[in-house]
Amino acid sequence: MTTTAPASATFLSMLKLRTAEVHEKYQTYDPPHMAAFGAELRDIGPALQCLAMAINHLSIKSHTAYPVHGALVQMLVETYMHVVVSGKQAEEVPAVFQAVHEHDIMRLDEPRKGYNGEQMWNIRLGQQTDGGGIRNRPSVLLSVSAYIAQTYSTNYAPEHMMQVYREYCDLNESIQNVAACVRLIHDRTNDVEPVEPPVTDAIAKVLNGLEGAASQAANLMPAFRRYHAADLRKHEAPRKGYNGEARWDV
Template identity: 30%
Template structure:
C-alpha cells in the first residue's frame, strides 16, 4: 500500500509539472503565432496591392496604346530624331502607374511594420502590488516625468528620424514641405485627444485643460499656414517641379552638373520623415489609456517636451532651407513662422503642465510622499 501511495504521489507531481510547463510555454508560443500572423497579413496585403498596381499599370498601358502608336507614327513621318519616344509612351505610362502605387504600398507596409515593433503598453507606476506595503513606487520619489511620456518619446523619435536624414533631391525636400501640414495636424489631433479625455474621463484641472486647448488651437492654425506655404512653394517652383515630374526629351541636358538626380520623380509624392513620425505618433497615441492620474500629469509635461521636439525638427528644416536648398526666400520665411507658431503652442502646453502640478499639488504629494506610509495613505482611497 505504501508503494502504491508513493507511485500515486509521483504521478500527481509529474502531472502538475507537465501542466505548469505547458501553461508556461503557451504564452510565448501564442506571441510568436500572433507575430507570424501579423507578418503574413502585412506581406499578403502588400503583394495584393502590388498585383492590383500591375493590373492598373497594364490597363493604363493598353488605354494609351493607340495614342502612343499615333504619336510614334507622326514622329516617324515628320522625320523626328527620336520616333521611339512616341511609341514608348504606353510603356512609360504603365511604369509611372506601377511605381506610384508600388511606392505607396511599400510605404504603408513599412509603416505597419514599424508600428508592430513599437510598444505603447502602459506601465502603471502606482499599481497596488501588495495590500500591506502599498504602491510599488517608494515614498519620496516622483513619477511626474514628462521625458518618459509617450508623446515626448514618439516626437523625439520623429526628430531623430529627420535630423539623421539627408535628402538627395529637391523632390525629397518637396515631400518634407508637403508633409508639414499633415504632420502638424497629427500632433494637434493627439493634443486634442488628451484634452478631450482630460475633460470627460479624468479628474483634471480645468485651467490646465484650457491651456492645453489653446495649444491645440495654435497647432491647427500652424497647420493651416503650412497649407499656404506648400501651395506657394508649388506655385513659385512650378517650372522646376515640371522638369522632374514631366521631363522633356533629354531634359538632363539642362542639368547644371553632369550628375542626374538620385531620387525618383515620384519622391515628391512620398510621405516625408516629419509627417510619418507625427502621423505614427497620433495613430499609436489613440491606444494610450492611462490608469493613474500621475501618468496623465506626465503626459501633460510630455506634450510640452514633444512639441518642443517638433519645433526643433521644423527649425532644422528651416536652417537647411535657408543654407542649402535653392528655394524662394519667401518659402524660407514661412517655415520660420511655422517654427514660431509651434513654439508658441509648446509654451501653452508647458503652462498647462505647470497648472496641472499647481492645482493638483495635494494629490501629487499624497502619491509621492504618502502620510505615514502608503498603507496608511491608502485608507483615503475612494471606492472604484
C-alpha cells in the first residue's frame, strides 16, 4: 500500500483565505456619505479584534493540541499582542473623529429644524442626502471581517501538522491583508474624504502597528523550520521514499 505524505504546498492557510476575502470585498467599497465613512472609522478596532481572536485561538491550540515547539507558541503570542495593541490604538480613532468633526456630526445626528432645515446649509443646494446615524450605521469593514474570528473555531480540525505549518508560514500575509483594508481607509482620508489631518494621523498609528505585527509574523516561518527541521525533513526528503519513511510513523 502506498503511503503519501503531503507537502506543505498542498495546503492553504485558512486565515490567509479568510483575510484575502475580506480585502477583496472591502477594496471595492465606496462609502456613499460621511455618515457611512464614519462607521468605517468607528469599527476599525472591532475588525482588528476579529483578527486578534483568530491568532489567539491558533496560539491556544498550538499550546494545548498541536505538537509545536514552545518557542514558536511564544512568538505567536507576541504577534497576537502586536495586533491587540493596534486594536487599542484603533479605538482612539472614533474619539479623534468625533472631536475634530463635532459640528459636522451634529448636522447629521441632530439637524437644526430637522433635515429639511439643515439641508439649507448643504453645499449641494436642495439635494437630498442619506445623512444621519453615524453612531448607529453598520460598517462594511466589520461585517466582512466578522468571519475572521471564526477561522480556527471548533470547525477547524487540521489532520496534519503541515497544515498547521502553513498557518504559521502565511500569518504575515494574513495580517497584511487586513492592514491593506486599513490602508484603504487611511488613503481615503488623504485623497477623498473631507476629514481633518488628526484623523489621518490616528489611522497612520494603527497602520504602523499592524505592519509591525506583520513583520513580527514574518519571523515565524524561518523559526518553525529551525525548531522543526527534523520533522519537516521527513516530509520534504523522506528516507527511502514515503513508504520507507512511513515505517517511523507513530
